[in-house]
Amino acid sequence: MSLKIALTKGRVERKVIPLLEQAGIDCTPLKNKKRKLIVQTEDNKFEFILAKGPDVTTYLNAGVVDIGIVGSxxxxxxxxxxxxxxxxxxxxxxxxxxxxxxxxxxxxxxKIIGTKYPVITKKYFESLGQDVEIVRIEGSVELAPLIGLADAIVDITETGTTLRENNLYVFDYLDKVSTRLVVNRMSLKQHSTEVFNLVDNLKKVVSEKIKLQGEKIR
Incomplete structure (x- = not known):
């Protein structure tokens, strides 16, 4: 039986593969996948389904994968x-x-707010006691205030470079974002040993990484 893992392709995929390798998983087939969207490890313990982030939770909720790796x-x-x-x-x-x-x-x-994240944006402005109009944008959100489509935007940024290069300023910081491992409820009951083995191995890798980062700062 292979654990089916929906992995967000692209940036998340590139960041997570080294962690999986350090956790003892041979990711050679994953790194050499070419255009394959479903990749099986050589030992048949894991099957990776490469998907866009929003689809990872869809697959989880439908029960077609056991684990999802996706941004918070x-x-x-x-x-x-x-x-x-x-x-x-x-x-x-x-x-x-x-x-x-x-x-x-x-x-x-x-206010009119442009964003890819209407739920998060609505919650944020409700916390300020403000009712806003939300315009959903799927492309370059930064354009919205520049062309008069919106008064401001709510978006995620890693370095702030794109904002600065487009003369946009940060007015407030909302939630931090990172990559999470999420498990389907039924899979956790049916394959608890396999799931927790993977989680425990990854937890050790992540803890060691945090420890090393702390030592470098000191």
């Missing part, structure tokens, strides 16, 4: 109700409220 931004936006077992401490970034220099977050006017 997507989990929070989709209000995931499966079991989150581990923060992998990679793919770190931050939600921010950003706009042009003349934006006033405290102004009484009803």
């Amino acid at each position: 931004d997507i989990l929070n936006e989709q209000q995931n109700d499966q079991y989150e077992l581990l923060d992998l401490e990679v793919g770190k970034c931050q939600f921010v409220l950003a706009s042009t220099a003349d934006f006033n977050v405290g102004s009484p006017e009803r």
